[in-house]
Amino acid sequence: MQWDWSAVDEFMPRFWDGLLVTLQALVLGALVAFALGLVWGLAQRSHLAVVRLPVTAVTEFVRNTPLLVQLFFLYYVLPEWGITLSAMVTGVVGLGLHYSTYTAEVYRAGIDGVPQGQWEAATALSLPRTRTWGAVILPQAIRRVAPALGNYVIAMLKDTPMIFVIGVMDMLGEARQFASETFLTVEAFTVVGIAFILISYPASLLMRALERRLVR
Numbered sequence: 001m002q003w004d005w006s007a008v009d010e011f012m013p014r015f016w017d018g019l020l021v022t023l024q025a026l027v028l029g030a031l032v033a034f035a036l037g038l039v040w041g042l043a044q045r046s047h048l049a050v051v052r053l054p055v056t057a058v059t060e061f062v063r064n065t066p067l068l069v070q071l072f073f074l075y076y077v078l079p080e081w082g083i084t085l086s087a088m089v090t091g092v093v094g095l096g097l098h099y100s101t102y103t104a105e106v107y108r109a110g111i112d113g114v115p116q117g118q119w120e121a122a123t124a125l126s127l128p129r130t131r132t133w134g135a136v137i138l139p140q141a142i143r144r145v146a147p148a149l150g151n152y153v154i155a156m157l158k159d160t161p162m163i164f165v166i167g168v169m170d171m172l173g174e175a176r177q178f179a180s181e182t183f184l185t186v187e188a189f190t191v192v193g194i195a196f197i198l199i200s201y202p203a204s205l206l207m208r209a210l211e212r213r214l215v216r
Helices: 005-044 049-063 067-081 087-112 116-124 129-166 171-182 185-214
Strands: none
Touching (some): 005 087, 005 129, 005 171, 049 087, 067 129, 116 129, 129 171, 171 185
């Protein structure tokens, strides 16, 4: 097997296009996961069973079904009910929804980890419930769980290639299309593999450094 550098040069413009799509899906999916996960986490702490039980059921169902199946459902089944999403939007929603069920548990653990004295102090100061959550509880909880949230972003990065199955031309999609056209599979997939390593490994080191800093 001989490495063809000209194939790499030919693939690189398509690789950069795929990288941009991958990063867009990752960033938007992470924002959805963080925001929706906080909603799930707060709802699961509700004293109202009519709120807590349905949310728990939904998050358990999503967490225990494969992301690939969820992407197919969103892209191919929802149109049968009159809801049609573009491939990119489906990928973002699918990634965000799937990982929101994990970030919900992270948020819930962070909230449970806030010392009871903080709740009592907010009550003693007669702070409104919204201010207690917004100014006292959530800032402390999120600070505690920031490294765990970052780890899920890295995990989401490694799952972004799945959006290719619904037609989103991310890095893997561009590599597969290039390989099918030129039969130069080694060069294309090697470049993509190296790109994932160059993104995920430094990010994991950053999360470890952040965790050490926050636990001081």
